[in-house]
Amino acid sequence: MTSPVIDLDIVVPVFNEEARLGPTLRALTAHTATLPLSVRVTVVDNGSVDRTAEVVDEAALASPDNTSVRLIGCSRQGKGAAVRRGLLAATARWRGFCDADLSTPPQVLTDVVGHLEQGSPVVIGSRRVAGAGYEVAQPLVRRVGSSTFRLMTRPLVGDVADTQCGFKFFSAGAAEQIFSRVTANGFAFDVEVLAVAARLGLPVVEVPVRWTDQEGSSFSVWTHGRRVVSEVLAVHASLARMAS
Amino acid sequence: MTSTSRGQLVVLNWRDCRHPGAGAAELYCERVAGELAARGRDVVLVTSRPAGTPAREQVDGYSIRRLGNWWSVYPLALLWLVKHRATVGSVVDSQNGVPFFSPLVTRRGVPVVLLVHHVHQDLFVRALHPAAARLAAWLEGPASRRVYRRRAVVVLSPSARAQVRRRLKFDGPVTVVPCGADRVGARLARAATPRIVVVGRLTPLKRLEWLVDAVAEVRVQRPDVELHLIGAGPARSGLEERARSTGAPVVFHGRLSDRDRDALLGTAWLTVNASDGGDWALSLIEANAAGVPALARRVGGMTDAVRHGRTGWLVHGTAEDFSTAMARALDVLADPSVAAAMGERARRWAARFTWSRTADGLAEVLDREEARLERRLAGARERRTGNDLVVVLSVPASAIPADWESGRRAGDVWVSDGTTVRGLLTGADEADVPGILRRLDVDQTDPAVSVLVARHADLLGQWTDADGVVDLAEAVGVPVELPVDEGRGNRRAA
Numbered sequence: 168m169t170s171p172v173i174d175l176d177i178v179v180p181v182f183n184e185e186a187r188l189g190p191t192l193r194a195l196t197a198h199t200a201t202l203p204l205s206v207r208v209t210v211v212d213n214g215s216v217d218r219t220a221e222v223v224d225e226a227a228l229a230s231p232d233n234t235s236v237r238l239i240g241c242s243r244q245g246k247g248a249a250v251r252r253g254l255l256a257a258t259a260r261w262r263g264f265c266d267a268d269l270s271t272p273p274q275v276l277t278d279v280v281g282h283l284e285q286g287s288p289v290v291i292g293s294r295r296v297a298g299a300g301y302e303v304a305q306p307l308v309r310r311v312g313s314s315t316f317r318l319m320t321r322p323l324v325g326d327v328a329d330t331q332c333g334f335k336f337f338s339a340g341a342a343e344q345i346f347s348r349v350t351a352n353g354f355a356f357d358v359e360v361l362a363v364a365a366r367l368g369l370p371v372v373e374v375p376v377r378w379t380d381q382e383g384s385s386f387s388v389w390t391h392g393r394r395v396v397s398e399v400l401a402v403h404a405s406l407a408r409m410a411s
Numbered sequence: 412m413t414s415t416s417r418g419q420l421v422v423l424n425w426r427d428c429r430h431p432g433a434g435a436a437e438l439y440c441e442r443v444a445g446e447l448a449a450r451g452r453d454v455v456l457v458t459s460r461p462a463g464t465p466a467r468e469q470v471d472g473y474s475i476r477r478l479g480n481w482w483s484v485y486p487l488a489l490l491w492l493v494k495h496r497a498t499v500g501s502v503v504d505s506q507n508g509v510p511f512f513s514p515l516v517t518r519r520g521v522p523v524v525l526l527v528h529h530v531h532q533d534l535f536v537r538a539l540h541p542a543a544a545r546l547a548a549w550l551e552g553p554a555s556r557r558v559y560r561r562r563a564v565v566v567l568s569p570s571a572r573a574q575v576r577r578r579l580k581f582d583g584p585v586t587v588v589p590c591g592a593d594r595v596g597a598r599l600a601r602a603a604t605p606r607i608v609v610v611g612r613l614t615p616l617k618r619l620e621w622l623v624d625a626v627a628e629v630r631v632q633r634p635d636v637e638l639h640l641i642g643a644g645p646a647r648s649g650l651e652e653r654a655r656s657t658g659a660p661v662v663f664h665g666r667l668s669d670r671d672r673d674a675l676l677g678t679a680w681l682t683v684n685a686s687d688g689g690d691w692a693l694s695l696i697e698a699n700a701a702g703v704p705a706l707a708r709r710v711g712g713m714t715d716a717v718r719h720g721r722t723g724w725l726v727h728g729t730a731e732d733f734s735t736a737m738a739r740a741l742d743v744l745a746d747p748s749v750a751a752a753m754g755e756r757a758r759r760w761a762a763r764f765t766w767s768r769t770a771d772g773l774a775e776v777l778d779r780e781e782a783r784l785e786r787r788l789a790g791a792r793e794r795r796t797g798n799d800l801v802v803v804l805s806v807p808a809s810a811i812p813a814d815w816e817s818g819r820r821a822g823d824v825w826v827s828d829g830t831t832v833r834g835l836l837t838g839a840d841e842a843d844v845p846g847i848l849r850r851l852d853v854d855q856t857d858p859a860v861s862v863l864v865a866r867h868a869d870l871l872g873q874w875t876d877a878d879g880v881v882d883l884a885e886a887v888g889v890p891v892e893l894p895v896d897e898g899r900g901n902r903r904a905a
Contacts, residue, residue: 183577212864214798216573216585218714220866240864242797242840252842 174204175280178253178264180246181210185217191269192226192236198273200231202280208236211253213244245352247359254337254346263290263336271334271376278374279336288341288369291327291361292334292376299329299375312392319399323362323406327371330358334376341369350405355398362406418500418521420447420454420777421492423511425484427458427475434612435693436507436528439567439590439769441471443503446770448472453500457491459484485511492516501777508535509550512558520788522780524773525555525564529690530574552579559583563780565773568715569867571690576799585799586776587870590693591766594700601678601750604635605741608679608703610672610694613644618730620653621685625734627659632738636660639675641667679703680744681723684713685733692716695723700761702754706740708733715867720880722757739883753881763872797838801865804834804844810857818851826872835865 177195181188192208199206208230210223220238227236241252250264261283265271271292282290293299305313316331324330335357337345344367351359364371424440426433440456448454449472460466460477468475478487492499493516502523504513508531514523531551535544561583566572572585607626613619619640626638638661640650647663654661667675676682682698688711695705695716705723707713717723726736744750811832819825824835836847841862848855863869 183573212800214800216569216576216799218867220864224866238864240800240802240840242800242838242843244798252840256841 172205173207173259174261175199175202175206176254176257176259176262177206177208178250178257178262179208179210179267180213180241180249180253180264181215181219181267182213182246182249183215183217183219184267185215185219185222187268188219188222189226191267192223193229194269195265195273196226196230196234196236198276199234202233202276204233204280206234207257207259208234209253209256210236210238211249212238212240213246213249214240214242243352245356247349247352247356250356251346251349254342257342260339261336262339262342264333266333271332275334275374275376279334282372282374283336283338286338287372288338289345289361289364289371290336291329291371291373292332293327293329293373294332294376295328296373296375299377316395316399319396320358320362323358323365323399323402325365325371327361327365328373330361332376333357335360341367345369348409351398351402353398354395355402358399359402359405362402363409366406366409418453419495419498420452420501420503421495421499421513422454422456422503422505423488423513424456424458424505425481425507426461427456427477429464430459430461435590435689435691436505438693439526439528440503440505442591442766443770443773444473445471446766447774450770450774457484457488485509489513489516501781503773503777506551506555507531508547510555510559512554514558514562520781520784522777522784523559523562524776524780525559525562526773527564527566527571527575527579530571530578532578555579556581561783563776563783565776567691568712569870570688570712570715572799572870574690584779586772588769588772588776589764589871590691590696591769592693592696592700592761592764593766594697594761601680602637604637605629605633605680605745606637606639606678607681607683607737607741608639608641608676608698609682609684610641610676610697611684612642613640613646613650615646616686617646618685618687619646619650621730621733622683622737623650623653623659623661624657624730625737626661627654627657628734629738629741630658630660633741636741637662639664639679641665641672641675673701676701676703680750681706681737681740683707683737685730686713687711688713696761696764699723699757702758704740704744704750704753704757706733706737715871718756718760718868718873720882722753722760724883736883743881743883749881760873768872797840800838800840801870802836802839802841802844803863803865803869804836804847805859805861805863806832806834806848806851806853807857807859808832810853810859812852815851815853820847820850835869 195208212219223236223238230236239256241249254262275292279290320330345360345363348363349359361371422440422444424437426437428437428441444454444456454473456473456475458477459479459481464477466477478484478491488511492513496518499517499521501521502513502517504511504523504525506525506527510525517523532548535547539547564575564581564583564585565588566575566585567589569587572587575581575585622638626636629636640661641664643666651663676698682695682703682705684692684695684707690712692713695707698705699722705717707717707725709725709727714725717725719725724736724740726733808827808830815832823837826833844862845855
């Protein structure tokens with residue numbers, strides 16, 4: 168079977184997203200339909216037990232002409248593992264991933280593609296650059312947590328303002344270089360991606376997004392805080408190995 | 412031969428079929444007990460003792476031991492297990508809301524499979540005093556999770572598996588082993604006029620009033636429509652009253668003998684279920700086995716039991732939506748060729764659910780559990796199980812060596828239909844497939860080899876969907892054609 172040449176591969180990692188994934192894929196493909204590109208959306212199922220796969224089938228039936236929707240699986244648990252699995256299966260000129268809750272509006276894709284076209288190897292959504300912000304103000308405990316997190320990660324990622332926005336795109340070369348080196352599966356995954364990019368000397372462009380916190384977000388500062396710290400430390404260690 | 416076939420296999424369930432409130436859970440336990448006894452296992456069903464039943468009985472090749480009432484059976488069954496500790500070789504422990512906690516008293520190395528018939532968390536809140544509901548919910552969730560930990564769990568449908576993961580938060584392996592369904596002999600001639608037949612106890616939870624109202628409405632267009640209810644139950648008088656006041660053509664048959672029930676079911680155009688959804692709908696599958704398509708709401712296990720547009724239809728929404736869908740379904744089925752095609756698919760779908768396969772599935776889980784315990788007793792570390800991802804690997808039979816069965820991984824299900832060999836691989840993804848193909852000695856570059864993430868229907872054994880879908884929306888006033896799909900039906904996403 169010969170597959171047509173794909174310009175843009177979008178990976179969406181999912182775990183039990185039967186409720187949110189349908190609207191996300193509709194919004195995403197509605198926007199990709201406006202791009203003068205051939206697009207492939209790859210949903211990576213991270214072991215869902217609900218009807219996530221059936222939702223992907225419905226979206227695939229309704230997808231616009233220039234966009235195909237496919238489903239693959241990842242048997243290793245964790246967002247990082249799923250994204251890596253999806254990006255290693257990608258073949259397009261430009262590749263990236265976005266979250267299943269679509270906290271980042273898909274319209275940002277147009278800006279992202281613009282930067283990629285101009286040759287930027289890494290283009291990411293950011294809530295902390297001029298023109299960006301939160302639709303809904305964040306609670307204090309979350310803001311304190313975020314500041315601490317940024318303080319810890321700054322030495323790794325250089326002057327990237329927002330590491331955690333789930334909307335990151337790469338040129339084919341950058342994606343291959345970065346994702347063959349990334350090992351984290353949990354929250355520190357995004358940090359490691361940018362840290363590896365920094366080590367490889369790849370410049371990062373941040374595109375402003377208006378972010379909405381989605382219901383059903385699984386993050387809790389209290390319960391996950393300690394894990395985040397240990398994962399970030401693990402990234403430090405793995406980067407040290409990469410350098411040596 | 413593993414030792415599960417040596418020691419006694421104990422099936423624990425709070426009721427048996429002699430109990431007046433017996434339902435599908437009791438049928439499951441008894442049929443599995445009978446099937447496994449027929450294969451030479453020494454099986455005993457330990458259950459409660461309703462008035463007028465003997466304490467000991469031999470049925471169908473296995474023995475029944477009855478102890479205590481609906482609650483005292485739990486401690487008494489544990490005492491029974493302690494007393495017979497030396498001879499108990501394996502346990503199937505039924506959780507009807509609350510399990511028996513048998514791992515607390517069985518010997519190390521005795522495989523215990525937790526059979527979760529249904530997740531009751533919501534039902535407890537509705538049915539019990541708040542304090543009792545909290546206790547019951549704790550026993551069903553956190554306490555069970557603690558006691559059964561990494562032990563194997565069996566559920567009846569993919570939706571039930573989702574409940575066990577999400578509501579009870581069990582993290583051990585969960586396997587879907589669906590109910591069997593008894594088939595009715597030859598398809599009888601269906602009635603000349605539109606007829607809906609529903610088999611089951613008449614209880615308020617089933618929303619049978621929706622059906623009565625719907626059939627009253629359908630009658631405006633189709634004066635010859637009839638709804639036949641087979642079964643007794645507390646909701647009957649209310650329904651009779653409702654049928655009288657709305658003028659709905661409903662026939663109440665009460666309980667019928669198996670033969671009369673099958674004869675009536677065989678004349679149906681359609682069977683329906685308006686309930687909020689259990690984990691499975693045995694009555695719909697049994698109707699399917701008689702060649703009768705089903706209409707149900709798109710909730711819970713109904714979405715697993717009914718293949719939308721193939722063996723029946725699923726409807727979203729309110730009583731009115733249900734009523735509209737029922738009218739349309741009868742319109743569609745008025746065409747004898749459509750009715751024959753749908754009936755044939757329904758029959759094929761039901762044919763994959765046999766009690767023998769159910770027993771195979773349960774025996775397989777028991778063996779796997781025993782092997783796991785043996786490894787652990789030998790000091791081996793617990794093997795990492797992948798997540799719940801399951802993929803379907805399809806290989807043309809011509810591309811696979813004749814002795815392929817020896818290269819299978821333990822725990823995977825493989826089926827060959829002569830042209831294609833399909834494996835249901837648990838905890839594996841597409842990246843693991845090259846290794847599996849190498850072991851099977853299959854050329855990985857063969858374009859006819861395919862890997863797909865399993866849908867819920869795949870977990871129930873429906874691995875190909877060559878048939879097109881009969882859409883209800885198109886059916887009004889438009890002649891319906893049966894589209895024949897190229898290849899994989901509506902599975903387009905991979």
